[in-house]
Amino acid sequence: MAFGPFLLLALMEGLVTAAVLALAAAGLSLVFGVMRVVNVAHGEFYMLGAVLAWAVTGMIPGPAALTFLAALIIAPVLVAALAAVADGLILKRLNYDPEATIVATIGLLYILQQAALSLYGPNANPVPAPFEWRIQLPWFGYSGYKLFVVLAALAVLLALWTFLSRTRAGLIMRATQVDRMTAQAFGINVDRVYMGTFALGAGLAALAGVLVVPIQQAQYLMGHDPLLLSFIVVIIGGLGSLRGTLVAAVVIGLSDGVISMFFSPTLAKILATLLVAMVLVLRPQGLFGARA
Amino acid sequence: MALEVQGLTAGYGPVTVLRGLGFRAEAGRITCLMGRNGVGKSTFLKALMGLIPVGTGTITLDGVALQGLPAHQVPKRGLAYVPQGRRLFGPLTVAENLAVGGLVRGNDPAVLERVLDLFPRLRDRLAQVAGTLSGGEQQMLAIARALCLEPKVLLLDEPTEGLQPSIIALIQEAVVVLKGQGVAVVLVEQRVDAVLRLADRVAFMVAGRVEEVRDTRGLAADDPAFRTYVGV
Numbered sequence: 001m002a003f004g005p006f007l008l009l010a011l012m013e014g015l016v017t018a019a020v021l022a023l024a025a026a027g028l029s030l031v032f033g034v035m036r037v038v039n040v041a042h043g044e045f046y047m048l049g050a051v052l053a054w055a056v057t058g059m060i061p062g063p064a065a066l067t068f069l070a071a072l073i074i075a076p077v078l079v080a081a082l083a084a085v086a087d088g089l090i091l092k093r094l095n096y097d098p099e100a101t102i103v104a105t106i107g108l109l110y111i112l113q114q115a116a117l118s119l120y121g122p123n124a125n126p127v128p129a130p131f132e133w134r135i136q137l138p139w140f141g142y143s144g145y146k147l148f149v150v151l152a153a154l155a156v157l158l159a160l161w162t163f164l165s166r167t168r169a170g171l172i173m174r175a176t177q178v179d180r181m182t183a184q185a186f187g188i189n190v191d192r193v194y195m196g197t198f199a200l201g202a203g204l205a206a207l208a209g210v211l212v213v214p215i216q217q218a219q220y221l222m223g224h225d226p227l228l229l230s231f232i233v234v235i236i237g238g239l240g241s242l243r244g245t246l247v248a249a250v251v252i253g254l255s256d257g258v259i260s261m262f263f264s265p266t267l268a269k270i271l272a273t274l275l276v277a278m279v280l281v282l283r284p285q286g287l288f289g290a291r292a
Numbered sequence: 293m294a295l296e297v298q299g300l301t302a303g304y305g306p307v308t309v310l311r312g313l314g315f316r317a318e319a320g321r322i323t324c325l326m327g328r329n330g331v332g333k334s335t336f337l338k339a340l341m342g343l344i345p346v347g348t349g350t351i352t353l354d355g356v357a358l359q360g361l362p363a364h365q366v367p368k369r370g371l372a373y374v375p376q377g378r379r380l381f382g383p384l385t386v387a388e389n390l391a392v393g394g395l396v397r398g399n400d401p402a403v404l405e406r407v408l409d410l411f412p413r414l415r416d417r418l419a420q421v422a423g424t425l426s427g428g429e430q431q432m433l434a435i436a437r438a439l440c441l442e443p444k445v446l447l448l449d450e451p452t453e454g455l456q457p458s459i460i461a462l463i464q465e466a467v468v469v470l471k472g473q474g475v476a477v478v479l480v481e482q483r484v485d486a487v488l489r490l491a492d493r494v495a496f497m498v499a500g501r502v503e504e505v506r507d508t509r510g511l512a513a514d515d516p517a518f519r520t521y522v523g524v
Binding site: 183 | 341342343362363364365366367368373375379381382383384388391393395437441
C-alpha cells in the first residue's frame, strides 16, 4: 500500500483509539474534577463493562445488533450501580480524603480484578460486532463498526457536555466542583452529588469497555492500558476539564495510531509518557486545566 | 419569627471555639455581631448553617430545632449565608450563581426579578463569568445569590470588607430594604459607624460567647463597649 492510504488507515485506527480513550478519560476527569478523587480502579470499570457485555450478549437470545444494544445499556448501568455502592461503602467513609482514596481505590482495583478472574475466568472472550458492514475505500476496506464507535463516542461526549452545561443536575455538579462547602450552604446534598459523579464516571468507562469489546475481546486484565492512557490524557488535557480531555484524547489516540502502525506500539507509549513529563514540567495544570 | 441560640458549643476537631453561646435575632431587625479577631464570629455563622459540627446547645427557628440537621437541609428551613470572602462559584456565570442560590426555592423567576431590582447592576452582567466581576459586583452577587433563597434569616459575614464607599453604600441600602421586608439580618461588622447606622442591636462577643447585647439607640461611637470588646 502507498504511503498516503497507509497514513489514512493509521489515522482512522487512531481515531477509534481516541474515541474510546476520550470516553474512559472523561469519566476519570469528571471524578477527579468534582470529587478530587484519583480513581485508580477506573480501568477496572472499563474491564467490567467489557466482561458484562460478553455476559449480556451471551445470555440474551436474538440478533447480534439487539443483544449488543442491550449490553450497551445494561453493562454501564450495572457498573454505575456498583460504583455507587463502592462510593457509599468506601469513599464516603474516608470523607473523600485525597490520599486515603488513592490507597482505597488501589484496593478496589484488586478486588474487582480478582472477582472478575474468579467469576469470569482468565480467558479472553470475543463479543460479535452488532453489524458487519464494511466501508470500501479505493485503497482498502474498513470496518463500519469502528466508525460507529467514533460516532457513538462523539454522541455520548456531546450528551455529557449538554448535561453538564445545560441541566440543573449539571449545574449542581459544577457548583460542587468549585466549592463543596458553599454548595452545601445552598441546599446541595454533596454526598449525593459525589455518589452520582462516581457512578457516572464508572458508567462512562464501562461504556467505553462495551464499545471496544467487539474489537479487542473481553479479558480480566484489560483495564491496565486504558487506566494508564486515561491518566496520560487527563494530565495533558488538565484534570477536570472535559474540553482538555477530548483534545488530549485525540492527540494521544492519533499519535498512538500513526506511531504504532509506522514504528511500534511500544514507541507510541514511550512518546506519550514523555509528553506527560513535558506537560508536568512546562504546564503542570495541563493544556486546559485551571491553575491551582 | 425568631432565631434563638442557647448554650451553643462548636469548633474545629478538638478545638472548641464557641463556648456556651446564647443569641437571638428577630424578623425585621438587624443584629450586629462584634468582637476582636478570633472570638468566633465567623465560626458562629458556620455553626448556624450546619457547616461545622455542633457539640451541645440548641438552635431554633420559630421553635423548630436546626442543630444536628445536615448542612444541605439548613437553607431549606430559611437560613441564607453570605460568607466572608464571598466564595462565589467563580467559573460559573452570574446567572448560574443566582440559579444555584435559587435551587432550594425552585428558581422562581419572580424572586430573581426582585433580587435583580435590588442589584440592577447584575442584570447587565448575567452572562459574565462571576470570577471576572469587580470586587464590589462580586459582593453584590454573593448577597443576591443568598437572597434567591428568599431567606427568613440572612447571615452576612463582613460584607463590606475591602470595598469602596459607593459600593458599601449600595450594599447597606440593600440590607435596610431587606430589614423592611421582614428579614432577620445577622451582620458581622467591625466598623463602628456602619454598626450604628444599620443595626438595631449589637451583640459583643468574647472568647466564643456573647458577653453583652446592647440596643443601638443611645449607643455612641465613643461608648466604652466598643473599646472593651472591639478595641476601637
